[in-house]
Amino acid sequence: MSDQTGRGKSGMGDNAIEIRGLRKTYGGAKGQPAKEALKGIDLDIPQGSVFGLLGPNGAGKSTLINILAGLVTKTAGHVTIWGFDQDVNPRQSRASIGVMPQELNLDPFFSPRGALEVQAGLYGVPKAQRKSDEILALIGLEDKADAYARTLSGGMRRRLLLGKALVHHPHILVLDEPTAGVDIELRQMLWANVRKLNEQGMTIILTTHYLEEAEEMCDQIAIINQGEVVARDSTANLLGRIDAKAMVIHPETAPTTLPQAPGIVVEQRADGALVLNYHAHETSAEQVLEAVRNAGIRIRDVKTEEADLQDVFLELTRS
Numbered sequence: 001m002s003d004q005t006g007r008g009k010s011g012m013g014d015n016a017i018e019i020r021g022l023r024k025t026y027g028g029a030k031g032q033p034a035k036e037a038l039k040g041i042d043l044d045i046p047q048g049s050v051f052g053l054l055g056p057n058g059a060g061k062s063t064l065i066n067i068l069a070g071l072v073t074k075t076a077g078h079v080t081i082w083g084f085d086q087d088v089n090p091r092q093s094r095a096s097i098g099v100m101p102q103e104l105n106l107d108p109f110f111s112p113r114g115a116l117e118v119q120a121g122l123y124g125v126p127k128a129q130r131k132s133d134e135i136l137a138l139i140g141l142e143d144k145a146d147a148y149a150r151t152l153s154g155g156m157r158r159r160l161l162l163g164k165a166l167v168h169h170p171h172i173l174v175l176d177e178p179t180a181g182v183d184i185e186l187r188q189m190l191w192a193n194v195r196k197l198n199e200q201g202m203t204i205i206l207t208t209h210y211l212e213e214a215e216e217m218c219d220q221i222a223i224i225n226q227g228e229v230v231a232r233d234s235t236a237n238l239l240g241r242i243d244a245k246a247m248v249i250h251p252e253t254a255p256t257t258l259p260q261a262p263g264i265v266v267e268q269r270a271d272g273a274l275v276l277n278y279h280a281h282e283t284s285a286e287q288v289l290e291a292v293r294n295a296g297i298r299i300r301d302v303k304t305e306e307a308d309l310q311d312v313f314l315e316l317t318r319s
């Protein structure tokens with residue numbers, strides 16, 4: 001049973017995905033060491049969002065994605081995709097989601113058009129409903145439509161993986177570290193595509209270990225660390241909770257005295273820059289600048305330093 005949007009019947013409201021008590025343990029058989037990659041994940045991913053799954057290497061992001069895609073078998077828990085319980089309606093839940101994997105796994109003997117057609121066939125998309133030309137245009141591979149995959153550059157292969165994830169017109173698109181190791185041009189193209197698909201109503205989930213990328217692309221973020229969700233919020237709220245800030249100032253001339261004010265810790269770098277560390281809840285950026293001016297320092301250049309993911313974890317897990 002499904003409603004007009006083709007969703008399964010679960011009473012799940014406006015969530016594209018619901019995950020409950022999800023666990024995954026790798027290995028453990030025949031004396032192999034067991035690795036608990038997911039330790040009981042609960043997560044709702046709203047329909048229509050660009051949702052970021054953020055975490056360091058080894059956090060469990062790909063494991064989670066691959067369970068959603070039906071590529072990895074979960075150890076315990078429930079996953080509902082577009083209203084379809086994965087265990088009850090595996091076919092419909094798989095049809096609702098398209099995944100661009102982290103690894104390049106293309107058959108070198110297929111052309112881009114061939115690869116899209118084969119993929120569409122695997123998903124049972126009837127010939128009349130296939131949109132290979134449209135997808136080739138979207139990923140900018142029209143010129144290479146009939147070239148062998150092995151003659152494609154790394155960037156073209158990544159784009160083809162995106163195309164393959166789209167052949168069955170999924171409601172949800174998942175991108176696993178789409179920009180790790182890609183050049184700026186490809187990254188911009190990927191993001192432009194993602195924005196366009198999201199505007200057309202597609203729910204997007206992407207994993208990344210770059211905070212900056214999540215900040216730029218996602219309206220909601222879950223942070224996962226060692227198999228557990230440690231934070232889940234709108235991007236704005238989450239970044240607002242990250243309290244440790246650093247302002248980097250390049251003075252016009254070498255300072256004779258360093259800025260001093262309560263709550264500000266100053267370091268001087270070898271290149272002459274001053275790094276002013278402060279906490280946003282007790283000190284404002286204006287107060288930091290005032291301390292700099294009070295020390296008689298003329299500012300040539302100022303920027304705020306990006307908090308890195310490690311800082312974020314420290315902030316979020318600090319009790």
Ligand code: ADP
Pocket residue numbers: 026027035036037055056057058059060061062063064
């Ligand atoms: P991420 O994508 O966040 O980097 P992964 O989901 O790939 O994390 O990995 C999570 C943990 O599970 C890591 O410790 C990793 O070594 C382990 N792991 C992943 N895949 C396997 C596997 N097939 N067999 C055993 N351990 C695995």
Ligand code: MG
Pocket residue numbers: 061062063102176177
């Ligand atoms: Mg991964």
